[in-house]
Amino acid sequence: MWEELDAPPRPEVDARDFRNALGAFPTGVCLVTALGAGGKAEGLTINSFSSVSLSPPMILWSLARSASSAGVFRDAEHFAIAVLSSDDRDIASHFARPSEDKFASFAHRFIGGKHGIPLLGDAVATFECRACQRYYGGDHILLVGAVEHYTYSPERPALVFHRGKFG
Secondary structure (H helix, E strand, C coil): CCCCCCCCCCCCCCHHHHHHHHCCCCEECEEEEEECHHHCEEEEEECCEEEEEECCEEEEEEEECCCCCHHHHHHCCEEEEEECECCCHHHHHHHCCCCCCCCHHHHHHEEECHHHCEEECCCCEEEEEEEEEEEEECCEEEEEEEEEEEEECCCCCECEEECCEEC
16 A cells, blocks of 8 residues: 655755756657546546556556646546557647647547547557556656556557657
């Protein structure tokens, strides 16, 4: 079980400068999808994806509490993660911005996954998950998912984010 620790002292840090320091670490880029109220599809670009466990298979991603769709992902019973390919800069940029219907421009790229959650059909990898744990840390929510199904393509290179740019 998660142990609550006393909050550490908050040093004076310039948020933009700290973000730049974090950007020195290259990360992969993913699209997370879920269904909201009334079955409305929601999607969000993330670069905070990690494995947690191989047995049982579990993953983790983090979500800014300030994201317009934070409530949907926080409350979703299931979600899916798609690892984007190096050819997916357009979809990564599109899903990183707020929009009423993010899927309209890319409907031809999605297939129905388990539990009706939209899956990017030609992703480098996909992970369909049951939300099993949520932790609150600072301005983010850490979401842990138990992987129920996954696919991958070993030939496709993944999209990378480094120093504020896709690479």
